[in-house]
Amino acid sequence: MNVVVGGWFTLPRLGRDAFALLMKQGVVYDKAMGFKFDPLTDIQSAVRTIRSATGEDVDVMLRCLICSKVACPGCPYLSVCDRTEVSSLCLCEEHSPEKSVFEAYGKAFVTSFS
Amino acid sequence: MWVEKYRPKRPSEMIGNEQVRFVLSAWLAAWKPGGKAALLMGPPGVGKTTLVALLAKERGMNLVELNASDARTKERLRVRMGEAVNATSLLGERSLIFLDEVDGLAGRSDYGAIDFIKDAVKESQNPIIMAANDPDSDEVRKLSSSTIPMRFRPPPPREVEMLLREIARRENLEVGEEELRAYATGAGGDVRNAVNSLQSRSTSRAETYKDTAISASKAFNMFFEAKDSAEAATALRKLSLQPFEKIRELQRSVLRSGLPPEKLAAAMRIISNVDLAMGRIVKSGDWRMLRYIDAQLANDLQPLVRGSKYSQDDLPFTTLLRIWNDSKRIKEVSEKYAARAHTSGASARSQDLPFVFFLCSGRRFREEFERALDLDEGYDKLLSKEAAR
Numbered sequence: 001m002n003v004v005v006g007g008w009f010t011l012p013r014l015g016r017d018a019f020a021l022l023m024k025q026g027v028v029y030d031k032a033m034g035f036k037f038d039p040l041t042d043i044q045s046a047v048r049t050i051r052s053a054t055g056e057d058v059d060v061m062l063r064c065l066i067c068s069k070v071a072c073p074g075c076p077y078l079s080v081c082d083r084t085e086v087s088s089l090c091l092c093e094e095h096s097p098e099k100s101v102f103e104a105y106g107k108a109f110v111t112s113f114s
Numbered sequence: 115m116w117v118e119k120y121r122p123k124r125p126s127e128m129i130g131n132e133q134v135r136f137v138l139s140a141w142l143a144a145w146k147p148g149g150k151a152a153l154l155m156g157p158p159g160v161g162k163t164t165l166v167a168l169l170a171k172e173r174g175m176n177l178v179e180l181n182a183s184d185a186r187t188k189e190r191l192r193v194r195m196g197e198a199v200n201a202t203s204l205l206g207e208r209s210l211i212f213l214d215e216v217d218g219l220a221g222r223s224d225y226g227a228i229d230f231i232k233d234a235v236k237e238s239q240n241p242i243i244m245a246a247n248d249p250d251s252d253e254v255r256k257l258s259s260s261t262i263p264m265r266f267r268p269p270p271p272r273e274v275e276m277l278l279r280e281i282a283r284r285e286n287l288e289v290g291e292e293e294l295r296a297y298a299t300g301a302g303g304d305v306r307n308a309v310n311s312l313q314s315r316s317t318s319r320a321e322t323y324k325d326t327a328i329s330a331s332k333a334f335n336m337f338f339e340a341k342d343s344a345e346a347a348t349a350l351r352k353l354s355l356q357p358f359e360k361i362r363e364l365q366r367s368v369l370r371s372g373l374p375p376e377k378l379a380a381a382m383r384i385i386s387n388v389d390l391a392m393g394r395i396v397k398s399g400d401w402r403m404l405r406y407i408d409a410q411l412a413n414d415l416q417p418l419v420r421g422s423k424y425s426q427d428d429l430p431f432t433t434l435l436r437i438w439n440d441s442k443r444i445k446e447v448s449e450k451y452a453a454r455a456h457t458s459g460a461s462a463r464s465q466d467l468p469f470v471f472f473l474c475s476g477r478r479f480r481e482e483f484e485r486a487l488d489l490d491e492g493y494d495k496l497l498s499k500e501a502a503r
Contacts, residue, residue: 006133038133039131039133039134039137039264039265040263040264042265065132071272075272076295077270077271077272077295077298080271081270081271081272081299083270085267085268085303086130086267086268086269086270086271087130087131087132087133087160087266087267087269087270088132088133089132089133090272090273091270091276096272096275101276101279102276102277102279105129105273106126109126109132109135110126112132113132113133113135113136
């Protein structure tokens with residue numbers, strides 16, 4: 001299953017212990033929306049918990065700061081980037097090669113977080 | 115140094131940890147006396163200290179920076195933190211208290227330090243930010259009730275690449291895509307490392323960009339030829355040897371370097387100090403201190419040995435291999451002999467075998483000895499050789 005950091009996702013019923021563990025690992029839960037990994041989540045541990053509770057592999061994906069699209073497909077670092085360990089936003093294939101990307105990244109940060 | 119030249123001037127010029135940067139800034143803006151402290155957790159080189167300094171500057175606050183592992187006792191903390199906790203300047207300028215490496219408050223001398231920090235958080239008229247590398251440390255756990263945790267992570271390699279490309283553009287440096295990617299991944303999320311690698315590449319065109327695949331001899335030669343300590347540190351970082359092996363290889367090489375006696379003595383003194391520090395790190399298990407090993411070698415040793423050549427063992431590899439092979443076989447013979455003669459392997463090697471090898475110069479004895487210990491033909495050559503010594 002693919003999980004985008006900062007995006008809501010659903011899980012099958014996991015049992016009380018697994019749910020409590022996910023909460024302890026900083027996963028956000030909302031009854032209506034489901035679960036979410038946020039900057040405080042210990043994503044590495046949460047992925048392990050989900051994997052052992054559901055038996056499914058979890059592929060963590062990051063969003064592009066500039067356009068909010070999922071950034072990972074087509075990324076040259078896909079095989080070497082440990083997405084459970086890096087910070088939660090990135091750059092997508094479309095914006096990364098642009099010459100003015102550094103400036104666009106700074107502007108997007110100010111726009112998104114002010 | 116490019117890390118200084120391109121140090122961000124504002125929080126928006128940093129890379130990675132976008133949400134945490136925002137959350138910390140918002141926390142600082144909303145902070146009121148009696149509020150909790152912020153606790154930044156994350157590995158070195160991800161921008162914790164830089165962000166705190168930039169936020170203080172942005173808000174016109176006086177930054178009171180304190181490394182908790184340097185002031186580990188309650189008394190020392192009180193002396194260094196005490197005034198800042200309550201003070202505002204005559205012009206009403208506020209202070210921002212930054213306690214770095216709070217996970218370094220370990221050991222018996224820290225009794226009271228954690229409680230003092232907790233009290234200071236409650237009483238402080240100025241906001242307190244703490245930083246720790248290890249989010250699972252006891253100190254971080256003990257401070258959790260007084261702090262709001264914020265986790266810093268390394269930026270994704272794509273953002274590191276973006277920064278490197280921007281620096282290369284400003285420096286008019288032509289770097290290939292693949293090379294940039296190698297720097298971005300090789301730094302392991304440490305932005306300073308990545309920028310230093312790019313700078314070393316610009317000053318030493320011959321340097322390989324593959325951070326991990328560099329051979330020991332090449333890395334040591336880079337170390338000896340480095341023009342400054344940053345370049346020397348990069349060479350050491352690219353070395354995939356264990357720290358002890360690194361120190362041992364440098365010691366061997368420095369001994370054969372032909373340096374004048376005074377310089378050689380000074381160099382050996384530095385290596386000895388580094389070796390002592392390494393021993394203490396192993397003993398205390400404080401692995402974070404490992405980063406200072408390379409720094410000390412690059413800053414103190416390299417200027418003394420600059421220009422000399424890396425010298426490996428004098429013997430060629432094939433000879434070394436033969437020696438290792440022979441010693442392994444002698445050990446096997448001694449163990450078999452020890453089992454047969456009801457003695458230990460060590461005393462067989464040191465006391466009995468010299469005589470046995472001497473007797474092996476006679477063919478009949480040698481064959482009987484081989485039969486008795488069930489040695490195959492490969493050992494015959496070894497025994498003959500040992501007998502001829």
